[in-house]
Amino acid sequence: MTTFSVTVLGSSSAIPTLTRNLSAHLLNVNERLFLIDCAEGTQMQIRRYHIHFQRIRSIFISHLHGDHYFGLIGLLTSFHLLGRKDELHLYGPPMLEEIIDIQLKASQTKLLYPLKIHPVFDDSYRQIYEDDFLTVNAFPLLHSVPTVGFIFREKKRERKLRKEILGRIPVPIKEMTKIKKGEDFIDATGKIYKNDLLTTDPPKQRSYAYCSDTSYNEFIIPFIQHCDLLYHEATFMQDMIAAARDKLHATAQEAATIAKKANVKKLLLGHFSARYDDLDPLLQEAKTIFPETYLAEDGKVFNI
Amino acid sequence: MTTFSVTVLGSSSAIPTLTRNLSAHLLNVNERLFLIDCAEGTQMQIRRYHIHFQRIRSIFISHLHGDHYFGLIGLLTSFHLLGRKDELHLYGPPMLEEIIDIQLKASQTKLLYPLKIHPVFDDSYRQIYEDDFLTVNAFPLLHSVPTVGFIFREKKRERKLRKEILGRIPVPIKEMTKIKKGEDFIDATGKIYKNDLLTTDPPKQRSYAYCSDTSYNEFIIPFIQHCDLLYHEATFMQDMIAAARDKLHATAQEAATIAKKANVKKLLLGHFSARYDDLDPLLQEAKTIFPETYLAEDGKVFNI
Numbered sequence: 368m369t370t371f372s373v374t375v376l377g378s379s380s381a382i383p384t385l386t387r388n389l390s391a392h393l394l395n396v397n398e399r400l401f402l403i404d405c406a407e408g409t410q411m412q413i414r415r416y417h418i419h420f421q422r423i424r425s426i427f428i429s430h431l432h433g434d435h436y437f438g439l440i441g442l443l444t445s446f447h448l449l450g451r452k453d454e455l456h457l458y459g460p461p462m463l464e465e466i467i468d469i470q471l472k473a474s475q476t477k478l479l480y481p482l483k484i485h486p487v488f489d490d491s492y493r494q495i496y497e498d499d500f501l502t503v504n505a506f507p508l509l510h511s512v513p514t515v516g517f518i519f520r521e522k523k524r525e526r527k528l529r530k531e532i533l534g535r536i537p538v539p540i541k542e543m544t545k546i547k548k549g550e551d552f553i554d555a556t557g558k559i560y561k562n563d564l565l566t567t568d569p570p571k572q573r574s575y576a577y578c579s580d581t582s583y584n585e586f587i588i589p590f591i592q593h594c595d596l597l598y599h600e601a602t603f604m605q606d607m608i609a610a611a612r613d614k615l616h617a618t619a620q621e622a623a624t625i626a627k628k629a630n631v632k633k634l635l636l637g638h639f640s641a642r643y644d645d646l647d648p649l650l651q652e653a654k655t656i657f658p659e660t661y662l663a664e665d666g667k668v669f670n671i
Numbered sequence: 672m673t674t675f676s677v678t679v680l681g682s683s684s685a686i687p688t689l690t691r692n693l694s695a696h697l698l699n700v701n702e703r704l705f706l707i708d709c710a711e712g713t714q715m716q717i718r719r720y721h722i723h724f725q726r727i728r729s730i731f732i733s734h735l736h737g738d739h740y741f742g743l744i745g746l747l748t749s750f751h752l753l754g755r756k757d758e759l760h761l762y763g764p765p766m767l768e769e770i771i772d773i774q775l776k777a778s779q780t781k782l783l784y785p786l787k788i789h790p791v792f793d794d795s796y797r798q799i800y801e802d803d804f805l806t807v808n809a810f811p812l813l814h815s816v817p818t819v820g821f822i823f824r825e826k827k828r829e830r831k832l833r834k835e836i837l838g839r840i841p842v843p844i845k846e847m848t849k850i851k852k853g854e855d856f857i858d859a860t861g862k863i864y865k866n867d868l869l870t871t872d873p874p875k876q877r878s879y880a881y882c883s884d885t886s887y888n889e890f891i892i893p894f895i896q897h898c899d900l901l902y903h904e905a906t907f908m909q910d911m912i913a914a915a916r917d918k919l920h921a922t923a924q925e926a927a928t929i930a931k932k933a934n935v936k937k938l939l940l941g942h943f944s945a946r947y948d949d950l951d952p953l954l955q956e957a958k959t960i961f962p963e964t965y966l967a968e969d970g971k972v973f974n975i
Contacts, residue, residue, distance in 0.1 A: 381749075381752050382714075382749045382752055382753065383714065383715050383718070384718075385718060385719065388715075407711055407712065407714070407715075407741075407742060407745040408711065408712050408715055410686075410687065410711070411687050411692075411711075411712055414687070414688075414689060415689065431774075431777040431778050432778050433744060433745055433748045433774070433778055434748075437711075437741075437744055437745045437748075437774075438711060440737060440741055441711040441737055441741045444737045444738075444741075445685075445686045448685050448686055449686065460777070462773075462776075462777045463777075465773060466773055466774060466777060469766075469769060469770055469773060470735075470737070470741075470770060472766075473735035473764070473766045473767075473770060473816075474735050474736050474737055474816060475815065475816050511779065512777075512778060512779050
């Protein structure tokens, strides 16, 4: 099984605490690294958790509140100072480019590596990234500034060949590709071998949804439905619902309700208000609605 | 004796390491707090060292390389989120205002407290700050972008009254102020009391000089002469003099030479390249020239 894991680099909202950094998650898909949000201190967290950070290929920024991106310029600069040559792709709100540019200009820095900035708009569900293994779609969240969620989905993989059967049939190499795609095989005599005799189902496509800052919003359900791991912010508990509404954040109970309605496999709570020293009450509140809930604590790794 | 101390919040150059944060110093003058430089992670360091950070009144930024100011926007935002009402004064390169403005605009933040930004130019030695106790002057350093050093000097205090003498002489209250300023006293009969009979010298004026990023530069000597504590960068050891010249940084030996020529009392080395795990060789190199040398390690406090 190839790697598909999420490392939590920060779990605090608004201000950092002594034990919780601000938002950033690292997604490892088959040893390709994707950084999602990049608050102040993220480069220190990457170092602390021994992540080989030059392997990060793409960075996704959900919105331009500081607790989600103030560490970006420091990370981009460190890549440069450490001699990075590989292209880096950055996906985020349109204003991000201007903010980066002015800071590079002020320090008279010309990055040694190509930085490709892709503006992400918050007006619809749309694909923003694709490679051999993965697609990423963005979709609007309900927050006080333009904010998007992201869903990372493995692509459909090829069917697995049943070598014990294929070893006994004279299949030309060039036919193998078609068989892996699900086609039947017809041999020189015209005999048909049904594909499900020759192959088994491919590994399941795994998926990870990241919903950073959002009020309770059922409109996102179609976009995250059935995903393996849903990260959903839970800034407050339900007794602070008024504060949550006011600041366009969600409660643990609301996050769990979304998880349940979207039929996801597991829920990860994060973006906790600094008022909570002990996070267990938030976990218990969510679990009454959605038992498969976990806390996004700094340094934790979730294998999907 | 009132407080006059420096707390080191970061000591690494360019990139943070697991044990060394990037540049920031906190100066405490009579319980008024001044922050000097504010690299990424400074707000976490302030928290770690239990500094009551809403007491910071003024922030001084030496130049716009990220390892000296990327933590500023996060700190300004945290002040706001924590309900600061007190005015904050920010002194730094002219472009700083634009960089802050664009980030506040992107997050749709209107700060709850007055932020007064004072541009500091690097063309001459000039006073940029004054209060009842202290003056701050800026002066140009020799670096790859406009950079200033700062010298914080206590103001001359009033002379101390010798109460055992004054108790025996009928001095009107309104004359006391003049005596504290050094004037003689003439009583109703015309008798002259010389001031040095009535008073003793005021406490010594203490001073702290901060030279963040600079190549070896004797032009700064007049500005820092005789100061009690000189912080001078020492990015490299002397065997890396070529790198130091190339990047407009200084070596430990050079910092010590400046300290000696400027006749300062103590020298504090910092801004160490991440290549040095063990800093003792830098300390020893400097001590051969200037014995009163110390290492600016994170969390260390220097009382002046």
